[in-house]
Amino acid sequence: MRFLYVMDPMERVLPDKDTTFAFQRAAQRRGHVALHCDARDLFIRDSLVGARCRGLGLLEGAPHFAFEAPTDILLRDVDAVFIRKDPPFNPGYLHATLMLEHARDQTFIFNDPKGLRTANEKLYTLQFSQHMPRTIVSSHKDQILDFVSASGGAAVIKPLDGAGGSGVLKLSTGDKNARAIIDIITAEGAQQAMVQEYLPAVVKGDKRILLLDGEIIGAINRVARADDLRSNIHVGGSVEPCDVTEKEREMVRSMAPRLRADGLMFVGLDMIDGRLTEINVTSPTGIQELSQHVGRDVADDVISWVERHCIKTATQPRS
Numbered sequence: 001m002r003f004l005y006v007m008d009p010m011e012r013v014l015p016d017k018d019t020t021f022a023f024q025r026a027a028q029r030r031g032h033v034a035l036h037c038d039a040r041d042l043f044i045r046d047s048l049v050g051a052r053c054r055g056l057g058l059l060e061g062a063p064h065f066a067f068e069a070p071t072d073i074l075l076r077d078v079d080a081v082f083i084r085k086d087p088p089f090n091p092g093y094l095h096a097t098l099m100l101e102h103a104r105d106q107t108f109i110f111n112d113p114k115g116l117r118t119a120n121e122k123l124y125t126l127q128f129s130q131h132m133p134r135t136i137v138s139s140h141k142d143q144i145l146d147f148v149s150a151s152g153g154a155a156v157i158k159p160l161d162g163a164g165g166s167g168v169l170k171l172s173t174g175d176k177n178a179r180a181i182i183d184i185i186t187a188e189g190a191q192q193a194m195v196q197e198y199l200p201a202v203v204k205g206d207k208r209i210l211l212l213d214g215e216i217i218g219a220i221n222r223v224a225r226a227d228d229l230r231s232n233i234h235v236g237g238s239v240e241p242c243d244v245t246e247k248e249r250e251m252v253r254s255m256a257p258r259l260r261a262d263g264l265m266f267v268g269l270d271m272i273d274g275r276l277t278e279i280n281v282t283s284p285t286g287i288q289e290l291s292q293h294v295g296r297d298v299a300d301d302v303i304s305w306v307e308r309h310c311i312k313t314a315t316q317p318r319s
């Protein structure tokens with residue numbers, strides 16, 4: 001099969017950390033052809049979506065990849081498109097998902113571009129607010145400060161389009177920096193931020209539960225450095241094995257139909273103390289750490305699932 005990866009430059013990929021690299025490695029092992037492009041390389045000509053891309057081969061050691069010469073292809077000629085571009089969800093990303101709409105039914109797109117638009121980034125989580133800690137979304141300082149007081153004097157503020165722990169800060173009643181923090185994250189009240197009740201159990205970790213087509217494929221626990229609030233691997237959080245509790249499984253079962261309906265097949269849920277704090281859909285990570293803990297390559301399961309879905313898409317009538 002031919003798989004196109006729409007993603008950031010290969011030079012930025014960390015071979016032993018990146019989930020996209022794990023997908024590519026598993027796919028290469030299973031004999032599939034890899035093509036790579038950036039979101040800006042998508043084009044539409046004669047109403048057909050294409051990509052200026054390069055054939056990609058993964059190598060052992062450094063460098064970790066080699067490219068072939070650039071070539072223009074049509075998306076209808078590839079079996080699957082993996083959208084694995086890291087946030088931010090900026091105008092370029094939005095336009096890429098809108099362009100990919102025109103390749104719908106011509107190839108299997110993973111995750112669905114409509115789902116990627118619907119779920120970016122923090123606000124989608126509120127579709128499942130019954131599982132979340134108390135949360136407010138606002139640009140107004142007085143509303144945010146009142147919320148912090150009503151939450152026992154401690155909360156966490158997050159930019160709506162952030163990822164990897166970027167811009168996530170603790171707000172405490174009485175902290176002389178609190179007003180300035182709100183000003184920074186809301187750009188002086190020009191944009192909303194998400195503010196969440198502070199969950200003290202975060203010191204025990206932030207669990208990442210990975211889902212494939214609404215089913216749990218595994219989980220890892222990320223524990224923050226002693227000198228940081230944020231558990232993200234990207235900012236120095238360490239990873240440990242963990243189980244998924246029955247309560248968490250029940251939550252996933254209740255969320256799965258909606259995730260499936262939105263075409264969100266590969267999803268990373270963030271849970272602190274059994275409460276849902278975030279849903280990651282743009283480019284969720286954690287596969288390599290999970291594979292180390294379970295002693296086999298979980299990316300293999302994902303690629304084998306994609307293979308089955310490519311075949312399904314190919315046998316459906318094309319519009």
Ligand SMILES: Nc1ncnc2c1ncn2[C@@H]1O[C@H](COP(=O)(O)OP(=O)(O)O)[C@@H](O)[C@H]1O
Nearest residue numbers: 163164165166196198199202206230231232278
């Ligand atoms: N409600 C909360 N209470 C305590 N800590 C939190 C809360 N929400 C987030 N955090 C901490 O901040 C980190 C990043 O927050 P998250 O909402 O997952 O955003 P990001 O998209 O940056 O990963 C989490 O890994 C966790 O350590």
Ligand SMILES: [Mg+2]
Nearest residue numbers: 164165270278
């Ligand atoms: Mg997170």
